[in-house]
Amino acid sequence: MSRATAPLALAELVRVDPLARGEVAVLPDPAQRVLRVELAETFDRLAHTPAHSLVVLHAEAATGGWSLAAALHVAWERGAAGVVVPRPAMSEASAVLARRLGTALLVVDDDAVDVALELAARTAAPEAARALRVARCAEELAEQSSVRGVLGVLNAELSPGLVALVAGGSVLAGRAAAAAQRDGYREVRMAVNGPGGRAWAVLVASLPEAASAVAAEVEVHSAEAVLRLARLPLLAAWAQRRLDTSAQAAQERAAFQVLRAQVRLHSGADLVAPGLDDDAGQGADGEVPSWSTELGWRVEGVNRAVWLQREGWASQHEEEPAPELTQLLRSQWARLRPGWPLVPDDGGWVSWQNSPEDTAPAALRRALTGVASLLTDHGLVLGVGASHPGPAGLVRSVEEARLGARVGGGPGGITWFEDVGVRAVLAQVSVPEVADVAALALPRLASARDRLVIAETVASVLDHGGSLVAASAELGVHRNTVLARTARARELGLALDDPGQRLPLHVACHGLVRAWRATGSS
């Protein structure tokens, strides 16, 4: 059996004529192989049907009522791929029975003999049938104008397999389960390149494991052919959507920068500097820029900002997040926190809650737990600022939120500035420079394979005033492990017990943890 002769699946067969002209009444297992076609005009013939046959009922065997019920039963007993029945013999009760037996039931209006002959031709030349199917699929794909529509056609076509469009680890459209590794399923990937040949997404199809190696090859080949067909319509639909949404994102980003600049101009001072009192903020609150409302932003009243960024993202030297990720986040964020804007800013995203009066943070704390899975899916962390009035308060809250996110360590990837307090200072430590200095001052630690673990442990022990018990609880390891790691730290030249070195060591470890988390520990 070569690839060209590998048998067709029912799902493939029902998508080409003559079955495409008929009706699929019951199709419990689309992956069912069809090895041959049997025209059964008598029950005797039916009773000798080989397994994996598609049985076309005719004459005595297609007289309706009992005959279809009996045919379904025999088909089930014989392990037939399914039963094709002329419409006059079809009844609702028979569909119920077919579902119960798990037997495919297909209804045709054409003459049964013609149908059987045509089906026999299809099953005898699977490659020709597949070519027909691909042609039919291409037509359907060409009619789609949205990404969602294209993925819909793909999922119908490759059913029971699943298809998703994935960019940078996030599912942009289609069936999310396709992107997950599943037992008994194989993955077929097809890169989708944007203009200029830059890959911006991948089509991932997850197909049920085939019965044989040859069948597997055929399936992969067939799925690839279909996925390849989808690339062009997908790009066309994507380009249209991107045109609309990336323009809006760019406008919002610029608008927020203008808002921030206005606030700074008004105050004539560095508003984010600690010690700014609320009165000064209030004074800067004089005008709310009119265009902010055109964008649907509300900034009068009290604002509490959140900052999202990729985990471990620390440096302005890194790339800005891809516009696709921004678009994806915007749509998901809009669903989770309706009414909150999401504006790309300085390598992360700003969002805020606006309310007429200050509200208790408890409700927001509860509400934000709902975004945890979004953060995990995209590898993000989130900081939450304090609430402050007016546009100036918003800008201040954004800075607080960003500090919170940088310090990190909050449960579920969410860190509240109010919980961080002065530790926020640590966030201002320049991470690359700390790393550079540490390489000189602590060469043995910097070159150790387990440097991240040691730095984390030392930072935690010092956070807890030298308490091994508290540190072991925070790190989730046994006290003896903490003890062993501090011993190792001393070996590597970290003088934990020297009061004179303790403060610089504490600051350095926090900086090193962030630096090494970003780059990996070795």
Place this chain on the structure above:
Amino acid sequence: MSDGELTAADVPALAAGALLYSPSLAPSSLETTVAWLTDLLERGGPLRVVPPRTLPPQAGCAAVCVIGSGSALADLPPTGDEFVTAVRELERLSGRPVEAVLPLSAATVSALVPAVVASQLGVPLLDADGMGRTFALIHHTAMHLAGLPVTPLVVAGATGESLSLRVPDAWRADALLRAGIDALGGWAALAAYPSTAGEVAAASLPGTVSRLVEVGRVLLASRDPDTTVARLAAVNGCRRVGRGRIVALEHLSRPTDATIPTHPSSVVVEQMGPDARQLRLELRSEIVAVFSDGALTAAAPDLITLLDVERGVIAPLDSLWPGDLVDVLVIPAHPVWYSAEALSMVGPASHGIPLDHPRRR
């Protein structure tokens, strides 16, 4: 019924049993015949019901039944002389006096009229019959299987007209009679199988009349379906295939042929309970097959009948509604009907269902 006598008091049980063995008609269709038989037994006294072997072997016998539709008989009742006319004419044709009668098929109205004519003629009724239930054609009898000729036969209608018939091939009789029965109003009194008591003793199915009375008493005694089924099991091997609601009545569900009256139709019952199956009943004049999820589980010559669960009575096939809750009951026929020869005559294939009988697999 006791000591071989059928009295007026036994008639309700006889009628109830007669309906179980052919549930094609509503009980009210028997109303006139039941009243007539009751009146005859009150006027003429109890009727002797005897096994064929207790008569002298050379005593002349005839099989009697209603040929045609019981609905037609209910709408055009007998005037009273049809059965006597048929028997007298048969005596003339066969040249032998009839000294006892037996039911051609001891079921439905045909279980009552032999008692009527026996009472009218003053002869005993034989405790035996030709079918042990009802089959579609008059040569579908144990007597025919044993080689007794069906003809000469006589049919007499309520119109006062009669036909007599002689055929070398038994299976031709129905074909020749059909148009005549239609013209007589849809039913007629039939007297056939002129024979001797010795021949009947060897060829007929014994005890089928007294069994009707016994079964009838079971049916009249309880309206609880579970009790009824359990008691019937002891009397005639009845078993319940399933209980469910009628969900569909389908007509002309398979091609009709010219040889058997009544077009095919189907009743679909969705069984209740955890392992619910779909029961499909195929009907001709009687229920001829039961498919359980498409598998043939019972078929003619098994007697298949429906018990109306909510009322605790046999559900007549001419008044089923979707939504009715029924027990599907199967009663084995006499063993003579499961031979290859008999099955080809009255088995599923004879009703256009060319599958092996479940009892022969």
Place this chain on the structure above:
Amino acid sequence: MVPTAQPAEGSECYQHTDPSLVGAQLRPDGATAVVVRPAARAGGRAQVLLVERATGPGALERVLTAALSVLAAPATDAVPSRPVSVVLDAGPYLEHLLHHAGSLDPVAVVRVTPRASTDPALARHPSALVEALVSHRWVVPGGHDLLGRELRLLDRDVLADVVETLAGVAPRYVAVVAAGSAGQPAHERTVADAVQAALPGARISAAHDFGGHGSAAREATVVADAALRGAVDVVVDRAEAVLRRRAGRRGAELRLCRGDGGSLSAERARSAPVLVLGGGHGPAVLGAALLAGLDRCRVVLPAVGGGHLVGGVRNGLALVRPLVVGSPPAELVVPTVAVDRARPGVAGDRLPADAGSPVDGQVPDVVADRPLDELACAGAALARPLSWLDEIAAIGSADDLAAVQRTAVQRATALATANGAEPGSADVVEVSAVAVPYSRAGTVRVRVRVGGAGR
């Protein structure tokens, strides 16, 4: 007016001014009337606002007067009222009369069959109750088979003789029943016309007006119909007199309750009195369901003398079967609500079908918690015009069957309209077709029920 839980779209079912209806029941020993407010929406519960009972002579007049006094306030100019709807269940009273033949006028019967009976048992009706109502019986040769084919030419000489004898006897009520008249009424009509010509004052009931099958059932139906004519006239006259006097300027419209839980106009009741026969259980089953706000349920009613009766409601219509009167039972061709005695050992709140078995009935139960007469009156007040058709047809194909069913539904709809349904309001249709056993292939029995909304 609107006695339905599920009115047809567009019919003026929900009157805004006064959504209250009167239902009444006449029994041998007394009468009851209730005022009912129908459910405000589909699936809601109807409510009983007033119950009035009386016994003895004039009981009907007293309860109707009490009920009307609540409703018949004069209409103001601003809120024009419609006539009050009064539906009377006279079934229990009429059934009582049937069992006491002496209180009814005797009926002369003319049978049309190919031959007269040769056995006395077959010459009379099998039911003693029916036979007690019959004073004379004649046979005219003629008749048709089930499908309407002529079996014997109508013997006009014999007909002339019979009519002459009849004229001498001069019965007031005559029942005519011909073999096969459900399929072909020609002979029956000829006989009825000849009798009417000879006896212009006689009231004649002809079997083909009721359809159905079985000569015994058809004869029992026309005999009962003829026998009850005088009694129904009296009851309707009495009720209409109260309505005329007490309905005020609003006026009132009288309908009668059918045995199958439907209703028909007073005029139709006068011309086909057998349709209103019934033991009162029919409207009670319906009333219990409507007061519970259910259109698909089983209803458990207390039985006279202990125990329970069980009935069913589907699509807002009570389940029916042919009416049976007397013992030994005589079946009629008119439908009545099917009630069965619950099997012993079954508590009132458990259904017999499910007792001790794992079967899931899947239908909610309604256990009646009010007196039967009150339920019957509520059911009567809310009874909708219904029709029922039961006929035999010959078909050659599935298309034929569809056509036969379509025609039957059309005719049943016309009948429902004749019974007082708003034209175009037929919204409940049940059709059943089964093959007639041991008949020529393609012979089917078609039964149809149609329910409409009341005017």
